[in-house]
Amino acid sequence: MSSETRKTPTGRYGMTIDIDRCNGCGACMVACAVENNVPPAASAATDRTGITWIRVFRIDNGGQGDAQRSAFVPMLCQHCGDAPCVSVCPQQAIDVDPVTGIVGQMPERCLGCRYCMVACPYHARYFNWLDPAWPAGMEKTLNPDVAPRMRGVVEKCNFCHGRLHAAKQMGAGNGLPSYIPACAEACPTQAIHFGNLDDGAAEVAKGARNPNSFRLLESIGTDPKIYYRSKKKWVREIANAPHPEKENSRG
Amino acid sequence: MDKAYITRGVKRCSTPRFLLWIAPWAALLVFGIYCAGLCLVKGLNQTNMDNRFAFGLWIFLDLTVIALGAGAFFTGFLLYILKFKELKAVINSAVVIGLVCYSGAMAALMVDVGQPLRAWFTFWYPNVHSMLTEVTFCISCYLAVLLIEYLPIVLRNRKLREVPGFLVFEFELHKLIYVLAGVGTFLSFFHQGSLGGLYGVLRGRPFAFREGIFVWPSTFFLFILSAAAVGPSFIILTTSLVEKITKKRLVKRRAFDLLARISGLLLAVYVLAKTLDTLIWINRTSPAHGFTASQYYDWKPFGTWILFAEIVLCGMVPALILLTPRLRARRAWLISAAALACSGVALNRFVQTIQTLALPTLSFDKFLSYTPSWQETGTFLAVAAYGVLVYSFSFRYFQVFPEERELEAGAGRY
Numbered sequence: 001m002s003s004e005t006r007k008t009p010t011g012r013y014g015m016t017i018d019i020d021r022c023n024g025c026g027a028c029m030v031a032c033a034v035e036n037n038v039p040p041a042a043s044a045a046t047d048r049t050g051i052t053w054i055r056v057f058r059i060d061n062g063g064q065g066d067a068q069r070s071a072f073v074p075m076l077c078q079h080c081g082d083a084p085c086v087s088v089c090p091q092q093a094i095d096v097d098p099v100t101g102i103v104g105q106m107p108e109r110c111l112g113c114r115y116c117m118v119a120c121p122y123h124a125r126y127f128n129w130l131d132p133a134w135p136a137g138m139e140k141t142l143n144p145d146v147a148p149r150m151r152g153v154v155e156k157c158n159f160c161h162g163r164l165h166a167a168k169q170m171g172a173g174n175g176l177p178s179y180i181p182a183c184a185e186a187c188p189t190q191a192i193h194f195g196n197l198d199d200g201a202a203e204v205a206k207g208a209r210n211p212n213s214f215r216l217l218e219s220i221g222t223d224p225k226i227y228y229r230s231k232k233k234w235v236r237e238i239a240n241a242p243h244p245e246k247e248n249s250r251g
Numbered sequence: 252m253d254k255a256y257i258t259r260g261v262k263r264c265s266t267p268r269f270l271l272w273i274a275p276w277a278a279l280l281v282f283g284i285y286c287a288g289l290c291l292v293k294g295l296n297q298t299n300m301d302n303r304f305a306f307g308l309w310i311f312l313d314l315t316v317i318a319l320g321a322g323a324f325f326t327g328f329l330l331y332i333l334k335f336k337e338l339k340a341v342i343n344s345a346v347v348i349g350l351v352c353y354s355g356a357m358a359a360l361m362v363d364v365g366q367p368l369r370a371w372f373t374f375w376y377p378n379v380h381s382m383l384t385e386v387t388f389c390i391s392c393y394l395a396v397l398l399i400e401y402l403p404i405v406l407r408n409r410k411l412r413e414v415p416g417f418l419v420f421e422f423e424l425h426k427l428i429y430v431l432a433g434v435g436t437f438l439s440f441f442h443q444g445s446l447g448g449l450y451g452v453l454r455g456r457p458f459a460f461r462e463g464i465f466v467w468p469s470t471f472f473l474f475i476l477s478a479a480a481v482g483p484s485f486i487i488l489t490t491s492l493v494e495k496i497t498k499k500r501l502v503k504r505r506a507f508d509l510l511a512r513i514s515g516l517l518l519a520v521y522v523l524a525k526t527l528d529t530l531i532w533i534n535r536t537s538p539a540h541g542f543t544a545s546q547y548y549d550w551k552p553f554g555t556w557i558l559f560a561e562i563v564l565c566g567m568v569p570a571l572i573l574l575t576p577r578l579r580a581r582r583a584w585l586i587s588a589a590a591l592a593c594s595g596v597a598l599n600r601f602v603q604t605i606q607t608l609a610l611p612t613l614s615f616d617k618f619l620s621y622t623p624s625w626q627e628t629g630t631f632l633a634v635a636a637y638g639v640l641v642y643s644f645s646f647r648y649f650q651v652f653p654e655e656r657e658l659e660a661g662a663g664r665y
Contacts, residue, residue: 048301048619059615073615084455090383091372111372112295112365114305115383121455121612123303127365129296151294152365216613219541220454241457241542242611 011176012081012101013159014197014225015184016207017074019235021191024072028054031186032076034141035160037148039132051126053077053157054183061234071235073228074183074192077124077157078216079103081223085116085125093154100176101197101225102159110153117154121217122224125156159194175199197225214239256410256648260656262499263647273643276636283633286626287362295365297626304608308623309363312631314446314600316352316638317390318474319593322482323349323397324439329513331432340506340654341486343404347645348489348638350397355634357394362630382448389442396435399424404649440475447474450603457542459607461532469528470603476524480517481596483510484569484589491586493646499659501652511585515573518592522566529558550618553606561602565595 032038032054041050054076061069083103086094093109094116096102105125117125131151134142142148145162149155160181167177176196184192195204207213208227214236215224230236257263264272290297300307326345330338361367373387405411406421444467450459451468461468487510494501533544548555572578572588579585611618623631645651 044296046301048303049296057615084453087378087380088383088452090378090381090387091369091376092378093376109369109372109376110366111369113363113383114300114365115381115449117302117305118608119453119455123613123616126302127295127305129301130294150366154365217455217541219539220457221540222455238614240614241540241546242614242616243546 010099011196011198012225013176013194014079014101014204014208014227015076015159015181016193016204016210016213016227016229018191018193018207019071019073019228019230020232021189022056022072022074022187023189024056024058025188026056027186027188028074028183028192029056031182032157032160035143035146035162035182036158037132037142037146039134039148040138042130042133044130049127049129051128051155053124053126053155059235059238069232069234071230071232073238075122075124076183076226077103078122078222078224078226079157079159081225082221084119084121084222088115088119090115100159100164102161102164103156104158104161105154105156107147107149107153107155112152112154114154121220121222125154127154128152212236217241253648256408258409258648258650258656261650261659264497269643269647273640276639276643279636280633280640283629283631283636286629287358287633289626290362290630291367295363297624299622299624299627301621303619304621306604306608307621308627308631309359311601311604312634313356313359313363314604315597316634317356317446318443318478318481318596318600319485320349320352320356320482321439321443321478322486323352323400324393324435325479325482326486327400327432328436331429332436335509337503337506337509340502340652341490341510343649343651343653344490344493345482345486346397346400346404347642347651348486350394350401351638351641353390353394353397355637357390358637359630359634360390382445382452385445386442386449389438389445393435393438393442396431396438400428400431400435403428404645404651407650408648443475443478444471447471447603450607453607454540456607456610456612457537457540458547458610459603460536460540461528462536469531473521473525473528476517476521477596477599480514480521481592483514484518484573484592486510487514487585487589488593489642490652491582491589493642497646499655501655501658503654503658506654507585508579511573511579511589514589514592515570515579518566518570519574522562522570525562525566529562547606547610550610553602553609557598557602557606561595561598565591565598569595 029052036053038051038053054074057073057075059071059073063069079102081101083096086096086103090113091109091111093106095104097104112127114127117127128149128151132148143162145166163179163181164177167179171177181194184194193204193207195202197205197208199205207229210229212231213227213229215227216239218239219241253266298307322345326338326342329335330342361370364370373384377384403421403424406417411417447470448468451461451470453459461470464472487507490502537544547553569588569591572584579588609619
């Protein structure tokens with residue numbers, strides 16, 4: 001990036017996710033994988049070694065029987081303003097774009113030390129434990145705008161940088177180019193909205209200001225740019241630190 | 252068969268007996284190399300690490316052996332800079348242990364990264380804000396220093412001394428030893444510290460995060476202090492073990508006594524600093540991040556017993572034993588205290604690596620566990636086998652304990 005663009009910050013891309021609208025269908029996960037050339041899970045992959053740039057977690061209120069209530073929380077890189085992963089990478093394979101606020105990952109420079117994964121409190125970073133492989137014929141569906149990653153490097157959500165680049169090519173005006181990441185586009189209930197958080201008129205900025213809006217683990221000072229929203233108090237409590245006596249389930 | 256290579260005036264077991272001793276370790280090393288090879292060729296899917304447990308047995312191993320190997324730099328510092336002449340008796344042994352620990356850790360790290368061929372990227376694109384950059388630079392430089400420090404020990408071999416060029420080279424190298432000790436001390440201090448900082452800077456992991464003094468988190472200083480404290484204890488342990496195995500007296504009592512006093516004193520300071528740090532963390536750092544410290548110890552099996560074991564059982568108790576002349580004069584007490592001190596630092600490194608990752612950070616996370624795979628364990632054991640082999644060969648062919656000859660002649664008394 002040239003020094004000129006560094007001097008012209010024009011906003012911060014961010015996202016709002018309405019948890020009350022999310023039905024846990026997983027369309028966002030599929031769309032993300034297709035858009036970003038995330039390979040289908042290998043037979044050897046597990047819940048803890050698979051790659052899902054966005055992953056839907058099921059939470060419940062801890063109630064039993066009729067009192068039990070569930071909700072779904074799509075988790076992705078929170079694109080922190082003060083990202084704990086950036087400063088720990090020994091070879092500058094991670095950066096926060098000062099123009100867009102996107103936390104970028106350069107798999108080509110990644111050593112695979114996984115220190116960034118340890119640093120991330122949201123567990124939104126994924127290591128390529130296995131060689132990426134697509135079933136015969138499926139490689140024809142690969143997105144030519146996104147390079148697949150090799151074994152032994154870390155990857156994560158980058159707000160669909162392929163789409164951002166395409167939008168940049170087309171855009172001519174000032175400000176951040178307008179585009180929609182694959183997850184937001186695919187969501188059938190329109191639970192996910194994306195845009196410039198610094199543009200007060202944008203829907204995403206209005207959503208972030210909603211009184212029912214919250215960010216995960218704000219107390220640790222990472223300044224995440226993903227704003228969740230729910231009218232239910234017990235859902236809003238997921239923003240806080242975990243408590244052993246109150247165990248929620250994950251999916 | 253190899254008598255010509257063994258130092259004059261010292262007795263070593265017969266060659267077949269030596270071969271019998273090294274055979275199982277060599278077999279373990281070969282097995283471990285096979286395990287490491289699997290991880291390098293097939294990838295880290297051969298391990299049981301995952302996206303949550305991104306660090307595992309190997310990082311724990313690295314942190315522990317590097318802390319235990321701190322005896323090398325610290326003994327060098329005490330001998331060459333602070334002029335504690337009694338430590339001349341153990342300096343060679345400390346250098347061998349340091350070399351084994353640092354090179355073993357380096358080898359394990361190379362298997363642990365996903366793209367080992369990109370290791371040079373850290374030197375080419377260094378992120379000066381990353382503790383891991385500091386670790387990489389210091390560990391590489393200090394390993395080079397240790398290799399140079401090890402060279403005179405090798406060149407003093409009876410057979411190699413027959414080559415005049417080697418004698419001159421060894422003599423010239425010896426002139427550098429003060430510079431090397433100084434550089435080694437600086438590098439190793441920073442390296443131990445940056446390993447501690449590795450966890451202390453993790454803002455996203457309130458269990459590990461610590462507030463800073465200047466630009467470094469408190470763990471930076473605690474790691475230096477704990478490594479300097481247990482380094483001498485580990486020298487006591489290994490020397491005693493070698494004495495036991497070889498049924499020989501290798502070091503005079505005064506060296507053990509000095510090492511024990513230094514270890515005890517530093518351990519006492521460490522326990523004090525660690526207690527203070529823990530209290531600040533419980534009462535200020537952790538709550539300020541929205542996490543009450545007590546919740547970390549509600550996830551079994553990581554109860555408060557860990558804190559007790561780390562600070563009292565493996566900290567305060569050995570410190571008191573090592574600082575009490577009457578107790579440290581007894582071999583059993585001395586060795587038990589040294590073993591406790593070393594276990595304490597291993598437990599601390601375990602807590603930093605494993606407990607940090609096992610604990611949930613999000614409210615809908617679960618507490619997770621991790622068991623290393625046989626490939627990971629094999630690689631881990633290979634480092635231990637490598638250490639035993641290097642030490643065994645060094646002991647057999649080089650003058651690791653300069654006082655041995657004198658003691659063998661019956662002049663010394665343990």
